[in-house]
Amino acid sequence: MHPMLSNAVKAARRAGNIITRASEDVGSLKIQTKTYNDFVTEVDKAAEGAIIDMLKDLYPTHGFLGEESGESNSEADFIWIIDPLDGTTNFLHGMPQYCISIALQERGVLTHAVVYDPNRNDLFTATKGRGAFLNDKRIRVSQRTKLQDTIIGTGFPFRDFTHLDTYLDMLKDMIKKTTGIRRPGSAALDLAYVAAGWYDGFWEIDLSTWDVAAGGLIVQEAGGIVGDFEGNESWLKTGNIVAANPKIFSQMLQTLSPHLTDDLKTPK
Ligand code: 2AM
Ligand code: CA
Ligand code: CA
Ligand code: CA
Structure with a gap:
């Protein structure tokens, strides 16, 4: 695995731990409504904070685009695109269908990607030109034609x-x-x-x-x-x-x- 991808995986797992711990007591979370039907909690923010802290430490010159913290250093050659908790509404209802999503864009081209489902421990990854994986297995789209x-x-x-x-x-x-x-x-x-x-x-x-x-x-x-x-x-x-x-x-x-x-x- 490319070192940048493996660092993104570590960051996603770290966010996954924060989210999993919080999922045991969703009833106690303070929910803010960003706009109608669009919710955010301190868990979304803590998960994004953990991802960005880790990646910023490793890659201080890179830029970031995160759902909860917005853009920083957007002129950089390398931009990390982060959704720390995709499926917040499910999470808030105790429904185990949500994930952490992290992508790296290099001069406008997507090069590495992680989608991590902490409930099933499904880790989907890809590197441009190197294929896509679920955990350690290569994955391919379906072959249906109709x-x-x-x-x-x-x-x-x-x-x-x-x-x-x-x-x-x-x-x-x-x-x-x-x-x-x-x-x-x-x-x-x-x-x-x-x-x-x-x-x-x-x-x-x-x-x-x-x-x-x-x-x-x-x-x-x-x-x-x-x-x-x-x-x-x-x-x-x-x-x-x-x-x-x-x-x-x-x-x-x-x-x-x-x-x-x-x-x-x-x-x-
Ligand atoms: P989010 O949980 O990161 O906000 C597609 O429906 C996307 O819209 C989801 O991946 C989800 O991302 C976002 N979304 C936000 N509020 C939603 C809602 N009430 N119902 C469905 N999707 C919502
Ligand atoms: Ca959201
Ligand atoms: Ca989302
Ligand atoms: Ca989100």
């Missing part, structure tokens, strides 16, 4: 309902054209499941960079395709994302395309 045979993951709009009607039209078509839809509530884990071949594809509108950076690289390194709703690169910035095995990717784009409003197309 949308009709697939399980597709997604997330519902939850705080900004601008695209809700569009989303529901997309969902209606996807429900009719697939074997099943799943909506567990952690986008980073959903992407890791595409990489592992457990889902055949995933789509969601309006995610944040820290939700998709690590999972996106893991899908690509598992042989999958990641794009925005027109198949282009803007997914990391816009958070409008489709990820799937190559055959299913194009069928998903076809299914979504009749529903695209201008603001869901690739920005000019």
Whole structure:
């Protein structure tokens, strides 16, 4: 394992320990609401603090983009993109479906990624050009070729309902054209499941960079395709994302395309 990836794994496990300890007593946590339906606790902040403290110590010249602490040193060549707890709503309800997501971007290119599920002890990793792994095993996207045979993951709009009607039209078509839809509530884990071949594809509108950076690289390194709703690169910035095995990717784009409003197309 590349030393930078192995340090990211150590940081993710450290955050996992903080979160696991806190999960035993979620009832006592103070919950803040960032915006409608968007919650944060001291656990999210402590986990992000632990990750950044460790990586900053090792790499003092690097920059950071964390969900809870924002951007620092954003002109640096190396930027760590961190979601310390993806699936906070599940965590708060005692539902064991959440993860830690850490990606490294080098001059704009994603190079290393970790998605760690502390409940199942599933460690998904990838390094650009070196493939994707679950624990020590190489993972690959599924080989299904017909949308009709697939399980597709997604997330519902939850705080900004601008695209809700569009989303529901997309969902209606996807429900009719697939074997099943799943909506567990952690986008980073959903992407890791595409990489592992457990889902055949995933789509969601309006995610944040820290939700998709690590999972996106893991899908690509598992042989999958990641794009925005027109198949282009803007997914990391816009958070409008489709990820799937190559055959299913194009069928998903076809299914979504009749529903695209201008603001869901690739920005000019
Ligand atoms: P978070 O837990 O890091 O905030 C996709 O649905 C993403 O949106 C999730 O991975 C989750 O990341 C975020 N999210 C925030 N609030 C949510 C909510 N109430 N329901 C679903 N997702 C939420
Ligand atoms: Ca959040
Ligand atoms: Ca998130
Ligand atoms: Ca989060």
